[in-house]
Amino acid sequence: MTQADFLKAPFAEPVDIPGLDISGPARFYNRELSWLGFNWRVLEEAENKRVPLLERVRFVSISATNLDEFYTVRVAGLRELARAGNMTPAQDGLSPTEQLVLINENARRLMDSQQRVFEELRREMASEKIEILTREDVPEEEKPFLLDIFLNQVFPVLSPLAVDPAHPFPFIPNTGFSLALQLERRRDKRMLMALLPIPQQIARFVELPENDGSHRFVPLEELLLLFIDKMFPSYKMMGHCAFRVLRDSDLEVEEESEDLVREFEVALKRRRRGEVVRMKISAGAPEALKSVIMRELHVTPSEIVEIDGMIGIADVKELVLDSRPDLLWPNFTPRVPERVQDHDGDMFAAIKQKDMLLHHPYETFDMVIRFLQQAARDPDVVAIKQTLYRTSKNSPIVEALCEAAEDGKSVTALVELKARFDEAANIRQSRRLERSGAHVVYGFVDWKTHAKISTVVRREGDKLVTYTHYGTGNYHPITARIYTDLSFFTCDAALGRDATKVFNYLSGYIEPEGLENLAISPSGLKQRLLEGFEKEAEHARAGRPASIWAKMNSLIDPEIIDGLYAASQAGVKISLVIRGICGVRPGIKGLSDNIRVKSIVGRFLEHSRIVCFGNGHDLPSKKAKVYISSADWMGRNLNRRIETLIEIENPTVKAQIVSQIMAANMADVAQSWVMRPDGQFDRATWPEGEFAFNCHRFFMEYPSLSGRGSAGAKDVPQLTHTDD
Incomplete structure (x- = not known):
């Protein structure tokens, strides 16, 4: 066929x-339920034998990350509606409460499958000399190496927290992962409960020295338990469990905020303190520890998921090793379009010849960056306008815009502050652009600006020519390596006029009239x-x-x-x-x-x-x-x-x-x-x-x-x- x-x-x-x-x-x-169905498909790719082994591990991690975000945003919102007694049905007729019942049943099966699939992958990884060890598996001769790692790279970051009348139960932030400990003081048998938050600033897996080509990893929580006596030398551990919380991460912004940036800076702090919407805890956790954790975090039994396996399975992405290319997708280098090469890398000449569509990641996103870098350095360019919804931390696009502004060009950047989970990064970018002399605008308070548009106005002879880029994806050079998206470059005058009208709408609320192509x-x-x-x-x-x-x-x-x-x-x-x-x-x-x-x-x-x-x-x-x-x-x-x-x-x-x-x-x-x-x-x-x-x-x-x-x-x- x-x-x-x-x-x-x-x-x-x-x-x-x-x-x-x-x-x-x-x-x-x-x-x-449709979204959960997609995440099932992602997880099932982790079982697809035609996919390289470590790429299958990556699919498990993606599935877990997706599910976490789903709970912190979508489930959190439905939960609030249900608690408020809102019975308004979704378009398919299900009320918030009915949806939550179906979601929780489906998601619990999905989490069980994530653990099952990862255990299967763990066995396959072991056959390829990639092992995850428990503290009991660590050979005695390897413990001095791990002790050195613990004392010099982990211990300085730890904050063990007693829980008693003088030490209230601490706040556990969203995605916070902790060990709960039952300790007995050796001299008088007095019991103590303590929490040991696992630092998110440290890698989840500690690698032992290579041995005969093998890669052996100890999870951070196992390392902590291995050396628990170094943190609590006067105590004996009587019981322990691990738990991880997800909190409501949906932001509510005042629609009439005088200063949208400041409002978001406050909202980001509020996010850390959202209510717990789901808690994972080790299966078989001591009842005394479990009951205290539930009471202090205000978690109901329906919000608890007991895990017989690895909590925080999203972190297994750390096990996708670049040093094992035989277990990854074959290397692929995105192409530079031949037409751009014909013009010695001159994007304006290539676009002027005729319209050009690049298909990322197969054609490199570097051409979008080059378009803006060339505009920043071209003395004939007089103005650049750019939307920014999501971009990378050290964005070469923001660098180019700053360079253009510092060179005296007119630069307007529409920075969308409401790009979920990228709000803090976008605030930093907007401050930097403003310091460079760019005009930074934030669009509409009640609407996100999700359009992907860039315009460059260039003086050519006695005319001004507008070069325009329209995209289907974000101006993000990292995600552009794995997201399939389109970049359309044109110097068509009508498309340039349409783009300019959209930017005027975003910066000055001038509603566009007479759009020639664009909707x-x-x-x-x-x-x-x-x-x-x-x-x-x-x-x-x-x-x-x-x-x-x-x-x-x-x-x-x-x-x-x-x-x-x-x-x-x-x-x-x-x-x-x-x-x-x-x-x-x-x-x-x-x-x-x-x-x-x-x-x-x-x-x-x-x-x-x-x-x-x-x-x-x-x-x-x-x-x-x-x-x-x-x-x-x-x-x-x-x-x-x-x-x-x-x-x-x-x-x-x-x-x-x-x-x-x-x-x-x-x-x-x-x-x-x-x-x-x-x-x-x-x-x-x-x-x-x-x-x-x-x-x-x-x-x-x-x-x-x-x-x-x-x-x-x-x-x-x-x-x-x-x-x-």
């Missing part, structure tokens, strides 16, 4: 689900999508080919889902690639007969947002209408954020998106999961011995169409030929 055969595969026969009211809330699948949320982006669905439905009703391809992280907005259902019922063939949350129920007779949904989970994290309309032709087609966007199809993105949707009109870029990127995603089998009408996903299967197309491998092997230089694009494969 070829890739083209997969694209032409018929839609599955729609099914009836007895008792399902397709006109009521049951036509939507629950957001929270933005919250004012018109959703309507543009709904109109696109209806136009495809009109083609179907007229007997013409009608199809929609779309790709994104999450699809949950009810109006959008109903619009897709209506298009499906009109006969539009709809194929969706949704990495994470999906509220659509595909393949239900009378509701979604012509909708199919898949999720791709593999080496890279799918992140780009794309939608293609057949426009009266079968996809892929040269006549298709093709858009890239910063927005997932969620209520928050379409109704409460500043987002962009750009139509791609350049024929080469359009072909690259439709016949390369989207066709490859549709054709993928090796990393794909197919959604059932009940909201569950099944891993795609293929006959033993047959070729299974892997879109990530395809993109690593073949350059993008629009980035080709003088060699041309003739030898760049497209998965199918376009019609007309």
